[in-house]
Amino acid sequence: MPDTSSISSRFSGRLRRAGVAVVHWFDTDYAPGGAEKIRTAPDKVDWMRCIPFLILHAGCLGVIWTGWSPVAVGFAVAFYFVRMFAVTGIYHRYFSHKTYTTSRAGQFFLALWGGTAVQPGPLWWAYHHRHHHQHSDDEEDAHSPHVHGFWWSHIGWITSRRNFPTDYSKVRDLAKFPELVLLNRFDTIVPILTGVAVWGLGWLLEVHAPQLGVTKWQMLWWGFFVSTTALFHGTSCINSMAHLMGRRRFETADDSRNSLVLALITLGEGWHNNHHRYMSSTRNGFYWWEIDPTYYGLKLLSWTGLIWGLKPVPQAVLDEGQRAEHAASVAAAQRAAVHHGDYSYATLKRVVPTAAALAVATATAAQITIPKKADGPAVHKDVTELAHELAQNQSPPAPLPSLRAAP
Ligand SMILES: [Zn+2]
Ligand SMILES: [Zn+2]
Numbered sequence: 001m002p003d004t005s006s007i008s009s010r011f012s013g014r015l016r017r018a019g020v021a022v023v024h025w026f027d028t029d030y031a032p033g034g035a036e037k038i039r040t041a042p043d044k045v046d047w048m049r050c051i052p053f054l055i056l057h058a059g060c061l062g063v064i065w066t067g068w069s070p071v072a073v074g075f076a077v078a079f080y081f082v083r084m085f086a087v088t089g090i091y092h093r094y095f096s097h098k099t100y101t102t103s104r105a106g107q108f109f110l111a112l113w114g115g116t117a118v119q120p121g122p123l124w125w126a127y128h129h130r131h132h133h134q135h136s137d138d139e140e141d142a143h144s145p146h147v148h149g150f151w152w153s154h155i156g157w158i159t160s161r162r163n164f165p166t167d168y169s170k171v172r173d174l175a176k177f178p179e180l181v182l183l184n185r186f187d188t189i190v191p192i193l194t195g196v197a198v199w200g201l202g203w204l205l206e207v208h209a210p211q212l213g214v215t216k217w218q219m220l221w222w223g224f225f226v227s228t229t230a231l232f233h234g235t236s237c238i239n240s241m242a243h244l245m246g247r248r249r250f251e252t253a254d255d256s257r258n259s260l261v262l263a264l265i266t267l268g269e270g271w272h273n274n275h276h277r278y279m280s281s282t283r284n285g286f287y288w289w290e291i292d293p294t295y296y297g298l299k300l301l302s303w304t305g306l307i308w309g310l311k312p313v314p315q316a317v318l319d320e321g322q323r324a325e326h327a328a329s330v331a332a333a334q335r336a337a338v339h340h341g342d343y344s345y346a347t348l349k350r351v352v353p354t355a356a357a358l359a360v361a362t363a364t365a366a367q368i369t370i371p372k373k374a375d376g377p378a379v380h381k382d383v384t385e386l387a388h389e390l391a392q393n394q395s396p397p398a399p400l401p402s403l404r405a406a407p
Helices: 004-026 035-039 051-066 071-095 104-115 121-132 150-156 168-175 178-187 189-208 216-243 260-265 272-277 293-305 313-366 383-393
Strands: none
Touching: 004 051, 035 293, 051 071, 071 121, 071 189, 071 216, 071 293, 104 121, 104 178, 104 272, 121 168, 121 178, 168 178, 168 313, 189 216, 216 260, 272 313
């Protein structure tokens, strides 16, 4: 007979955890047992807490119901890049690394823009990213594909209970601004307002520009759900793939890599090996040929006066990169030479015996006294025939197994 009191306590425990998760949807700092206890717990997926994340993905299926229109899909693509810039140019290059300066009002505006990306709050993002730089590809790294595998680094780590709280002690420079802490704590406010605004824009277009053929629900599914889900996975490619795919220019302590493909998806974040070598620069593409749209956008913003003090890559780091490229090209040339040498040797092994045989034949023939025309019919004899005659009368220089008499 099951113990009814233990069933009841298990049920009430689950109910309490579900209640805590629901509160967490809106107040990310709510931690009855203390945030430190949660942060030091083993990795475990918190399904209740992840329901909004699952709804975000499920919402993409809404396009089956509404279909598509060029305006809705075009908006989704444009909104992807506008908010990718928010992640890379704001959450990453400002809040995480402070690679440029802005005013307090400008900082708040940037935090609001960053919030539209629906990737928790700016302090949470900066805390986790700084932690990644401190522990890249070691056991402490929350999203190293080498330690935890591809899928955990891509999506699993963000569902783990221990990774939800923000460690404010690691972002003291940001935590001293209460307006930023507020946005970080209630990190669903900006995303909900963003979704409502996109739906509202669709409603306006549907009512006032019906010739465009776009509806408010199309705008919501495409412009918010599909665009935001793609944005999450595009950003996550840096966590999962930028330590697996591409070239390593700098011998950093981690396995970060440079990839043009990832740079195009993420507006310049694909130059991840560069970034791990020198994270304080505003640009991740260190050289002119390394496309870095985030840097171009930040440069444009600096002309408006919203931001300033963009930090360059030090000349010593650029020189180091050039030396590394030179050494890599020399090593590649040497590998090619060795390969080419092998080919020549193989070819020589086939050619030399034949060439040697021909040389000996020539030497043999040279020893033959060609009869003069005055000597009569012998002048018409084949040279090889003469060589055989000579062999019968004299000792030839060497036997030639591969030399056959002409027919
Ligand atoms: Zn990295
Ligand atoms: Zn970084």
